[in-house]
Amino acid sequence: MIKCKIIEDNLNKILPNIINLRKEIHQNPELGYQEYKTTGLIVEFLKNLGITVETKYSETGAVGLLKVPGAVKTLAIRADIDALPIQEETGAQFASKNDGVMHACGHDVHSAVVMGVANLLSNLKDYLKLNIKFIFQPAEECSPEGGAKLMIENGVLDDVDAILGLHVWPDLPVGTIGTILGNAMAASDRIKILIEGKSSHAAEPQNGIDSLFIAGQVINLISSFRAKYIDPYENVIMTIGSIQSEGRYNIVCPKIFMDGTIRTLSENTRVYIKEKLPVVITNLVKSFDGNCKVDIIKGYDVLKNDPVMTEKFVETSKEILGINNVLTDIRPTMISEDFSFYAKRIPAVYFFLGCESKIPLHSSRFLPNEKCIPVGIKAISNFVLNGNI
Known part of the structure; x- marks a missing residue:
């Protein structure tokens, strides 16, 4: 519980900036393999944290590596960064400035969560037992190939032992997360x-x-x-x-x-x-x-969570979010994700981040509640600090 307190204290300091970064990414959405401005923002952010940055795995997207002296294993944390060809109709003050392009699937939130984790863990580096690789992946929406396959082919998983990913989920209340031990997505x-x-x-x-x-x-x-x-x-x-x-x-x-x-x-x-x-x-x-x-x-492919790793993630998430806020009885979804390509190679956990919206994913009016962002940061950070892979 001491680690939970440390996470909470540090999160309160960085959260306002992370929320602003989410809004900036949302305002400037870019389609798959065109995420140049988004990539530039992420690269600058990671470098300012002292995190080593690599951009060799794809033309857009970036990878940050937080090396820990003496660490033997490496955990990857992935966020997708691309938007959709949709005209935004949310009416938000930070609505898309790019005509016909919108973050209608929450990738702006995914990016903000992983940037928040990178910020928090770089501040708590002395507590880490694992090397952390932050994967900001382009083109998740570009099925049937998608950006994950390209980055894997170019070696992004070569030194990685396990991987975490997430997706905002309108059906779950803010403050909760959900995951599945086994097949999670179609x-x-x-x-x-x-x-x-x-x-x-x-x-x-x-x-x-x-x-x-x-x-x-x-x-x-x-x-x-x-x-x-x-x-x-x-x-x-x-x-x-x-x-x-x-x-x-x-x-x-x-x-x-x-x-x-x-x-x-x-x-x-x-x-x-x-x-x-x-x-x-x-x-x-x-x-x-x-x-x-x-x-x-x-x-x-079918996205299959590693049962052992998922149980560990559930345990550490309950510790920081509360027992009733971590759901494991949700049904698999027939939505698909190229995170499945990572999960086919190495142990993986993919979880759903409650964002409480009556508007579905891929709608011109979809706008996830930003209060879900600290929930995702806390769940991932507590898992990492416990070194559970």
């Missing part, structure tokens, strides 16, 4: 379908093959695929989100492009769908004399 794959029919005059449909009609049957098939082919206890979502056609009002439609997403929490089910669904769709399209091409593009 895999996300993209499905693209091209259906080719045959054009004819709309007054002579017998001379054509209507790809628009076939597309309707394919959507119905996708909706019923789970009931017929998937174990009812499996979590699966398959959604077509975009349809584009060729033709005009008085022509039988010759060609349709469809684009959608497939979400799964089981790798076995993911593989099965990738193999089975294209066959079933192709057979259906052929039954109407059409042709098709089905591509399922692998995206982010």
Whole structure:
């Protein structure tokens, strides 16, 4: 509990500046792989703390390394820094200055939390037993690749033993966090379908093959695929989100492009769908004399928390936040995250930071409560100071 008191005392000193930094990042949002101003702000901040900075892992984004004499292990703490192509409608005084770009997924808060942790831990370096690597990652929103894969390929995890990450969560009250021992977030794959029919005059449909009609049957098939082919206890979502056609009002439609997403929490089910669904769709399209091409593009993996590390994180979080403010009975989400690529390589904990909002993520009106920021800083810092990896 002495460490909790030290964290609280130091946090009170740095918090006003961290809140202001969050507002500055929110006002100046940048899309994936374009986060130059955000990166510059983070780099300057880390250097002023005396933290070694590296920018070799990606063109945007930055990594700070806090080396501790005698430390054997290294813990990484990751924040994503990119924004979304959304026009902000929050009405906040610090609303986006960049037309059509907004921090609608809370990455400004994630960045502020990890900057706060960096600030606090640099002040408490004498208490540390671990080296800390602060990863400020670009392009989380750029599925199916995302910035995590790029940074990993360039060696960001080469000397790292474990990793922590977080996401603001509108469904949880401010003051709370939630996490899951095991699969926490879904895999996300993209499905693209091209259906080719045959054009004819709309007054002579017998001379054509209507790809628009076939597309309707394919959507119905996708909706019923789970009931017929998937174990009812499996979590699966398959959604077509975009349809584009060729033709005009008085022509039988010759060609349709469809684009959608497939979400799964089981790798076995993911593989099965990738193999089975294209066959079933192709057979259906052929039954109407059409042709098709089905591509399922692998995206982010299932995000799996390490059970042992997660239990340690829960224990230290309860110590500083209170037993009732650390939730472990929340359900996995079908949202996906490229943090999954880190978690596939090394032990990881990903937690949800309560920000109490009736407005959902990716909405033009989403504005998380800034009071969640110190909660995230405290949870991470207490875990680090206990050296639990």
